[in-house]
Amino acid sequence: MTGHLISVARPRIAAMALGVAAAAWAAAPLLGSGWPGLALAVAGCCVAAGSLRLALQDVPELEEAYFASAPERAVRAALVIVRLLSWEEIGCVALLWLEVMHPARPWHTAVLGALLVAWLLTVHIAESGTRAAGLLRRQAKIVAAGACLLALGAAGAFLPGATSGAGAALHVLAAIAVIAAAVLVLPG
Amino acid sequence: MAIPNEPGGQLASAASPVSRRDVEVRWRLSRHARRLLTLALAAMLLAVLNRRPELAGLAAPALLLLGVGGAGAGWAARQRPPRAVLVAVRPSDRRLFEGEPAWIDLAVELPGEPGGGYDARWAFHPGRGIEPASATAVTAAVARFEFTAPRWGRRQAGMAELVLHDRWHLTGGQVSVTLPALDCYPRPGVQQETVVLSRLPNRLGEHPARVPGEGAEFAGVREYVPGDRQRQINWPASTRRGRLMVNTFAAERSQDVVLLVDATTDVGQPGSSALDMGLRGAAAAARAYLSRRDRVGVITYQWGGARWLAPSLGRRQVYKIIDTMLHADATWDRGASFRRLPRAALPPGSLVVAFSPLLDQRFVEALRDMRERGFSLIVVDVLNVTPPRRWSDAWSATDRIARRIWAMDQHAIRFALRELGVPVVHWDGVAPLDLPLAPYTRRALLSHGGATPRAPRGMPDEKPSISGMQS
Known part of the structure; x- marks a missing residue:
């Protein structure tokens, strides 16, 4: 029983840790209040709510709320709210928004990308109960290719003229083209 | 189902039959795929708007997983997702007593190769008055969910939900199975002795009645009359009285x-x-x-x-x-x-x-x-x-x-x-x-x-x- 609990809790804790790490990584250095503060707050809330959803995943919903006491109704409402939205999607958008508000820092962004993908994979493993080793083994090549492209995108940002004007747009176009080519070339 | 409080009692009920049925699968994009898609689209949009190529690179892993997975699972059409699957349901018993542990076995059979290349996950949603006694989610094609019913009544065991994931976990097939109804009997108290009426109907049973009959309980002796059985003669009493006496027995009646x-x-x-x-x-x-x-x-x-x-x-x-x-x-x-x-x-x-x-x-x-x-x-x-x-x-x-x-x-x-x-x-x-x-x-x-x-x-x-x- 204890082994089962540990195996269930491990990916959930890992997902929470990765979410916190991604939020902290995107927030550093702190830009103060205003829009960055709002983005950070939204991201933090999403990470917390997503972690709570995973933690309460096995709690069954109360079928009958009519005869339930006030605390039971409150718990039921909280469960419904936590399960209503896709917190991870909102969190990803908020973290990207927060990252954009920082000045360009390609390697930092690349690490954030790796953290976000790891977070999403871990959340999926935690909520689906899939064996992490089997899933990652099957997707290892794709993830590795994605990491290479991530590094390539970060490196491309250091090229001269990559930060402003038409050169920047061309760099983005080139990055998208490389990704599209990789998607088409890699075997399924 | 063993009867509680009954010495050595096993119910004469037959084992519950296996119910097999084809259940339709509803395929849709998985949550995982939707999240990856959101990440990729948001990163791409911000890359274009802000002209920052590193954000396009950030979208690369998610896009690769979506693109390659999608090509592998759907576009190449190597295997079409099944429209229906065969689900087998077998409860341990349709009748149980209050608090008695019970379980339901569930199995899914996918067409094609064993497992069908899909990851299956069963989730058990207990019905009203049913308390789960084991994990409510199992990642396997075959699952057993244990539960108890704390109070008597006719109960719906609940629902079982099966989620099938393809190799890349980008599409998910959902199957809902209604579990059978169970009769939960009140747990009987303990009673060994019975109250017996003084006047019992003239029907064969086990209670000694007040009238003489063919029972086993000794009632008394009386004088022999022609027609009495020889084995009923009470020889000690006959010796004492000097004439033949026979035993009489109480009739055995039921009520x-x-x-x-x-x-x-x-x-x-x-x-x-x-x-x-x-x-x-x-x-x-x-x-x-x-x-x-x-x-x-x-x-x-x-x-x-x-x-x-x-x-x-x-x-x-x-x-x-x-x-x-x-x-x-x-x-x-x-x-x-x-x-x-x-x-x-x-x-x-x-x-x-x-x-x-x-x-x-x-x-x-x-x-x-x-x-x-x-x-x-x-x-x-x-x-x-x-x-x-x-x-x-x-x-x-x-x-x-x-x-x-x-x-x-x-x-x-x-x-x-x-x-x-x-x-x-x-x-x-x-x-x-x-x-x-x-x-x-x-x-x-x-x-x-x-x-x-x-x-x-x-x-x-x-x-x-x-x-x-x-x-």
């Missing part, structure tokens, strides 16, 4: 027992309420009398009418009786009219064992009426609670007086029944029923004449009013 369960009022905590105890006591009594070869029937009386089962013999009758009692509820339910109960439901001369909290005046009147018509009655009082004490009036004189009046009223009801010759015994639901019934199981209960099959007074046909319930 009709009707269990009367009062379901009009249910007071107390769920699980130990008056109705719970009434049903448990009735189940125990049914087993005890049927094991003595008596014919046992049941009448449950509730708002809206009565349900009855004619007295009969045999082990199956226990389950028929409990099935009948499962309909008992402290709510209104249309049933047979108590006035028009046929003679078969309440045979004349039968022993009536009533389980009641004696809170409904109509039920008390009916008991009184049955007694006056000559039925031999014994009442098992299952009232174990007192009116709740309100905090605001905890120490007020009004509250104390009201409680005293209520207690005196209850005492008067029981006293009046005893004065009529109806024994009233109190059962707390914990001790064996033999303890309160002990004074009546040691000797035969005096029968009171033959009953006329007339409908009892005090049992109205129509739905009773609220005021009629308050005694």
Whole structure:
């Protein structure tokens, strides 16, 4: 029983840790209040709510709320709210928004990308109960290719003229083209 | 299903059959795919808007997973997702007792290769009144979910949800399976001894009657008359008397027992309420009398009418009786009219064992009426609670007086029944029923004449009013 609990809790804790790490990584250095503060707050809330959803995943919903006491109704409402939205999607958008508000820092962004993908994979493993080793083994090549492209995108940002004007747009176009080519070339 | 409190008893029920059915699969993009798509689109949009190529690179892993996975799973069309899957459901038993552990086995068979290249995950959503006793989600094609039903009643086991993921976990197929209904029987109390009437019908059984017959219990000796069996000659008595004497034996008879369960009022905590105890006591009594070869029937009386089962013999009758009692509820339910109960439901001369909290005046009147018509009655009082004490009036004189009046009223009801010759015994639901019934199981209960099959007074046909319930 204890082994089962540990195996269930491990990916959930890992997902929470990765979410916190991604939020902290995107927030550093702190830009103060205003829009960055709002983005950070939204991201933090999403990470917390997503972690709570995973933690309460096995709690069954109360079928009958009519005869339930006030605390039971409150718990039921909280469960419904936590399960209503896709917190991870909102969190990803908020973290990207927060990252954009920082000045360009390609390697930092690349690490954030790796953290976000790891977070999403871990959340999926935690909520689906899939064996992490089997899933990652099957997707290892794709993830590795994605990491290479991530590094390539970060490196491309250091090229001269990559930060402003038409050169920047061309760099983005080139990055998208490389990704599209990789998607088409890699075997399924 | 083993019968609780029964020595060495295993139910004669067959193992539950496996139910197999094709269930439609609803395929859609998985949550994982939707998240990756959101990440990729947001990153791409921000890359274009802000002209920052590193953000396009950030979208690369998600896009690769989506693109390559999508090509591998769908576009290449190497294997089409199945439209339906074969699901097998097998409960451990359709009938169980309160608190008895039970389980349901679930299995999915996918077309093609074993496993079909899909990851299956079962989730169990227990129905009302079902408490899971194991993990409620299992990642495998075959799953077993254990549960218990803490309280009697007809229960839906719940729903099982199956999620199938393809190799890349980008599409998910959802299957919902309605689990079968289960009959949860009240856990019978303990009763070994039985109350036996002094006058028994002329039917072969196991109770020694007061008339001579072919039984095994010695009754006395008498003078030999032609036609007596030689083996019955009592040689020591014949030697003493100087003439042939023969042994006589008591006849062995059976009796009709009707269990009367009062379901009009249910007071107390769920699980130990008056109705719970009434049903448990009735189940125990049914087993005890049927094991003595008596014919046992049941009448449950509730708002809206009565349900009855004619007295009969045999082990199956226990389950028929409990099935009948499962309909008992402290709510209104249309049933047979108590006035028009046929003679078969309440045979004349039968022993009536009533389980009641004696809170409904109509039920008390009916008991009184049955007694006056000559039925031999014994009442098992299952009232174990007192009116709740309100905090605001905890120490007020009004509250104390009201409680005293209520207690005196209850005492008067029981006293009046005893004065009529109806024994009233109190059962707390914990001790064996033999303890309160002990004074009546040691000797035969005096029968009171033959009953006329007339409908009892005090049992109205129509739905009773609220005021009629308050005694």
